[in-house]
Amino acid sequence: MDLLEQIWNSLGEISIFGLSAYKLLFAFGVLLLTLILQGFIAGVIIKSIESLASNTKSDLDDQLIAIIKEPLGWLVLIAGFWSVHIILMEYISPQLNKIITDIIGLAAIALVANVIYRSAPLLGQLLKYLTIHTETDLDDLLVPYFPRLFRIAAIVVVCIKGAEVFLGASAGALIGLLGGAGVALGLLFKDIIYDWCCAVIIYTDGLYRPGDWIGVTGLSGFFQVSEIGLRTTKLYSWEWGSIIKMPNSRMVGGIVDNWSQDRANVEEWGITGTLKIDGITADQAERIIAGLDEIFKSMEGFLEHYIMFLGLEGNARKIKYVSYHPPAGYGRTANEFHLRVMKLMEKEGIAAQNVFIITDQESYTKNMKMAIKN
Incomplete structure (x- = not known):
């Protein structure tokens, strides 16, 4: 040691x-x-x-x-x-x-x-x-x-x-x-960042989900949500069979009519419209309302229906109908319903040029303005 x-x-x-x-x-x-x-x-x-x-x-x-x-x-x-x-x-x-x-x-x-x-x-x-x-x-x-x-x-x-x-x-x-540098880049890419924030809003507020059928302000037609990305939402156009990419900011800033979100557990899509008929009597208007009610009752699949007489507009009598139908068989039922309405008009002896069936108020208003100008 x-x-x-x-x-x-x-x-x-x-x-x-x-x-x-x-x-x-x-x-x-x-x-x-x-x-x-x-x-x-x-x-x-x-x-x-x-x-x-x-x-x-x-x-x-x-x-x-x-x-x-x-x-x-x-x-x-x-x-x-x-x-x-x-x-x-x-x-x-x-x-x-x-x-x-x-x-x-x-x-x-x-x-x-x-x-x-x-x-x-x-x-x-x-x-x-x-x-x-x-x-x-x-x-x-x-x-x-x-x-x-x-x-x-x-x-x-x-x-x-x-x-x-x-x-x-x-x-x-x-x-x-x-x-x-982040602030500078944020100002440079503010539109992209805004779209990202709108993607968060879409999910948190539940505006729509992939697979939902929707209508969008500014776009004519019926669309199915194909995919929700950080910047854009892909919409499948049922009419043209094409894919439309819409910025999320436009989807949030506009009005989205979601047909796949229902008020209850029952899935329902609306079949609605307004009849404007020129030159008919009160008795004919009453028979047409009764005929519409009978059409709804005789066809299978309708969940609810309402018929309202809205009074006069110029020389025309306005009758509005609202109904709800499940998504399954919706298109076939809508076609059959409108054909039966046409047959009802023919049965009452009402000329086709005196009847307007309005199912899209926005398009109807535009067409009427163009007709007045011409």
Whole structure:
């Protein structure tokens, strides 16, 4: 023991380039142990885990091993350099000590960012699994973008820390600079960002869902919602068999007539219109109202129907009808109903040119204005 104590004291008195010999030897031992541990983890532990994972059917464990395999070795190396730095700290100048501390901190942040970057697809799959159990569709729309968001966030954090270390800029100033750049880009792409916000409104307010049948202000025809994206909504035109892409901002800013959202659990679509008949007597108007009521009652499928006499408009008598029918067989029933209405007019001896059947008030008003001008 005396001999070992003498050797230790002798090492304490020896200095190499101004460094204590025993601390230098200790630091060298830590560094050597770090390299040995790094090789042991890579050559023994990781390979053992890989051999165990090869016997499983799921590829989840293989993905996890691929994510941590390389960063784990770097983590041991960073920890070793940090330990050596702690041992030799008293021999390093404050300026150099700060530089080394910042570089080790940057390496640690880069290591964590690397793990996040590599695990982004796996995190995306996890979020996708979690959203299966939710009732909203908004999260299903956003989940595919999260892996890319994780990767961008990891790169931005490393860039900020790197600029702070090598350029001497503070993180607050860099974040402020990025914020200013974000505002400028926001103004540049404000329409795109507005469409993104409108996509959130569409889902949260439940304006429509994929598969819904809708009418849109400014578009003539009947459309089925094919897909709701972050920027646009794809509409299938029933009349032309084509796809129309509408900006979400226009869908939110306009009026959407949703035929697939019902007041109750019963699905219902409306068959409605207004009869404008010139030159008929009160008795004929009464018989026509009774005839319309009989048509509704004699046809199967109608859930409810209402008939109202709206009075006179010039020389015309106005009779409005409103009815509800399930989506199944809607088109066939609507055609049959209007044919029966025409037969009713013929039975009453009313000339076709004296009858207007208005089912689209907006188009009718436009046509009447054009007819007056001509």
